Amino acid sequence: MRPAAKADAELGALFERCRGIVEDVSLGEVARWKASHPGSRAVGLFPVYTPAELLLACGVLPVGLHGAGGRVEIDRADSRIQSFVCSITRSTLELGLAGHLAPLDGVIFPSICDAARNLSGVFQRNFPGLLVEYLHLPSNAASAAALPYYRGELGRVLTKLAALAGRTPTREDLARAIALCDEHRSLVDRLYEARRDEPWRLSAVECALLVRAGSLLPREEHVALLRSALERLPERTARRRDRIRVLLHGSFCEQPPLELLETLEEAGCYVVDDDLLLGTRWILGPVAAAGDPLEDLARAYLQRSRPAAVRHGTVEPKGRAILDLAERAGADGVVFATAKFCEPALFDLVPEKRALDQAGFPNLAFEFEEKMGTFESIRTQVETFVESILLFADERAAAGPKPGGRR
Amino acid sequence: MSAPYRFQNAGRDLQKSLLSEWYRGLSAANGEGVPVAYLFISGNVAELLRAFGFRLGYPEVNALQCGIKKAAGPLILRAEEEGYSSDVCGYVKNDLGLLASGGRAPFGDLPRPDLLVCTYSGCTTYVKWFEALAERTGARLVFLDVPYLRDRDALASDRAYVVRQLEELIGICEEVTGRRFEEAKLREICALSRRAEESWTRILESAKRRPSPFDAYFEAVFFMAPLYVLRGTEACARYYESALAEIEERIEHGLGPVPEERFRVVLEGPPPWPHFRAFWELFKRWGVVSVASTYSKVGGLFDQGVRHDPERPLESIAEHAIHCYTNWNLGLRRDLIGRYLREYDADALVFHSVKSCRSFSVGQADTREAFSRERGVPTLFLESDLADPRYFSEAQMRNRIDAFFEALEHRRLAPRAEARP
Ligand code: SF4
Ligand code: SF4
Secondary structure (H helix, E strand, O other): OOHHHHHHHHHHHHHHHHHHHHHOOOOHHHHHHHHHOOOOOEEEEOOOOOOOHHHHHOOOEEEEOOOOOOOOOOOOHHHOOOOOOOHHHHHHHHHHHOOOOOOOOEEEEEOOOHHHHHHHHHHHHHOOOOEEEEEOOOOOOOOOOHHHHHHHHHHHHHHHHHHHHOOOOOHHHHHHHHHHHHHHHHHHHHHHHHHHHOHHHOOHHHHHHHHHHHOOOOHHHHHHHHHHHHHHHHHOOOOOOOOEEEEEEOOOOOOOOHHHHHHHHHOOEEEEEEOOOHHHHOEOOOOOOOOOHHHHHHHHHHHHEOOOOOOOOOOOOHHHHHHHHHHHOOOOEEEEEEEOOOHHHHHHHHHHHHHHHHOOOOEEEEEEOOOOOOOHHHHHHHHHHHHHHHHHHHHHHHHOOOOOOOO | OOOOOOOOOHHHHHHHHHHHHHHHHHHHHHHHOOOEEEEOOOOOOHHHHHOOOOEEEOHHHHHHHHHHOOOHHHHHHHHHHOOOOOOOOHHHHHHHHHHHOOOEEOOEEOOOOOEEEEEOOOOOHHHHHHHHHHHHHOOEEEEEOOOOEOOHHHHHHHHHHHHHHHHHHHHHHHHHHOOOOOHHHHHHHHHHHHHHHHHHHHHHHHHHOOOOOOOOOOOHHHHOHHHHHOOOOHHHHHHHHHHHHHHHHHHHHOOOOOOOOOEEEEEEOOOOHHHHHHHHHHHHOOOEEEEEEOHHHOOOOHHHOOOOOOOOHHHHHHHHHHOOHHHEOHHHHHHHHHHHHHHOOOOEEEEEEEOOOHHHHOOHHHHHHHHHHHHOOOEEEEEEOOOOHHHOOHHHHHHHHHHHHHHHHHHHHHHHHHHOO
């Protein structure tokens, strides 16, 4: 086999495996892991960010919860959470009530929004057998008290996890978990860089599947998987198309249907950066600083988090952050894909969009839900958006130098 | 009310004059060079800011007033024109729409704030609200991170954390106002808050009587206004003393919120401000009295023992911030509702679920299940909004309310009917 053909086949198989893992709402992969590791525990992490290091240090498998992606009917959850609440809140409860979360021994909800916060209470009542924890992420970045406080909060949750696992982690356990997550995050970052540089080699759906599968696999296994994908990508047969480069923004918690990502590409976009599963890439750079592990984690959150609508209590202007992201991605435009009823995203959309509009940066905004009948209206909007950018670029090209963003 | 009553409506009249004086002071603040701070109702730190001579404004109260005065609709639309989704909290949109239309509220002009103190207490949307205000007014924004009461084990460190932030806030207030912090002044203010909180608790608890002299939801929302906007002043403390006298007089003369009390309910959830009167009438027709409510605890769970304390001013301010209803997790909220049902001898639990406020509404339906299915408490679940007039359908409300109390009445009469030969 020619190297390209071999790489294509291997990557194809890898993406298929990831798809299988991601689309299995019953967490089959987690159940298999538990079966082969008797006595071990798995704990679900509701988005957006909870330091998985805490779980790994106790030997607990962290399991990313990402809703049901439209694959279950909201039936039992409907009488407990009303229809004006985001899909992921409702579908996560449905998954629990329907027994799909059976492989889990606990769930952690971080303080991202009122919907997720109250969902933690609904879980506590409906699943008395689960460890249901609520992690308070500090929301006053300016306070000198935030660091010691958050360190203590991490310690509190760690104690609960240790009790669940029946194993108190040592400092070395924590340091090892931090090193593993640092390595994992740096590989995900490399994957994103590779896509930013050559988006024709990795589609938005493939990238999403690859990363999301990682939240359901043991970290070491996913590290190996990412390495093999990164090795093969440059050899892949890929044809560069005349598409615009977009930054996809606003889907940091509830995940848009994979079909929506396909629609974006079919309509003429390369997704060159996104905030899908933002929690996987939450911290910029390594956490490990050879100090006290919990303090390292706390410091990383307070000082090196990526900007996010659910990171509260910072006074950084929202508009500046989105312009920086778009520029760093070399994007021609920004596509805001916001989960319907997601208040953090919908609120931030206003200043973000205003900043882009003021800077004359093309952008498009629409909402999605986990279960969507059709993507046709989105397709039409995106096509029009793409055309307008291409037209504008052509005009600019005719008038003088090429616009900076496109490559 | 005529001759024999000395105190009936005295509270209401006093309140009217207190509130209009407060608004006047607020509107004039910029002109008089007095610093203005904005803050939220839930878990606010008014005492501390008052110690620095700030005049205090409450954007939530702006929204509430616009709602009651039927001015909310166009303001919400105005904010939606600016890009705010139809699905985000209407309170925020009402206030931002008001600002965008020049800040001329139906009750006076809004002053420009010098400081925005955003408490995270009970609501994440607060953060977005004050971020938007900071962007538009250019005022300095500070956060007070009040952790959600999620685990009793976390309480001590949560409180210490809030106290540390309050100490930092003192430094900021000194910078903004150019005044030194005087602890003696803060103690005095806390003592005044405490006085009001004591009387208010006695008023709330008066509803344990049968018949209740007081409606702990429909009336409480008016009675509680001074506690939220004037807490820590002598006028506020006096107001509650006169309101308590009014309640005591009602008890003495057998007066109450309805001519004949037929049903006692616990009410959970905020009121539909734009249709407040109509909503109340639908209950009054059935002789319903709310004997306890959760909404009257959003500004502090005083009936659960929360008090400002001159002996421990900062600690008690922190405790007040932590112990407001929406900052309690759902388990604690359920326990509280359960206690209310028992202690106030209620016949039913009524939910008013509002779309705007996820802090209240997410999980409310689950709480209903807990009471109706597992404990056999009759429950009524109503839906509309606290800010957006578009979500209220009077005919539908009436049908549901009538059907519920008819059934409840039937249940009461049925055993007697069966006992007849
Ligand atoms: S999608 Fe938005 S509203 Fe829903 S849980 Fe996530 S952050 Fe909260
Ligand atoms: S979500 Fe609720 S508590 Fe928060 S601002 Fe809106 S109405 Fe107020």
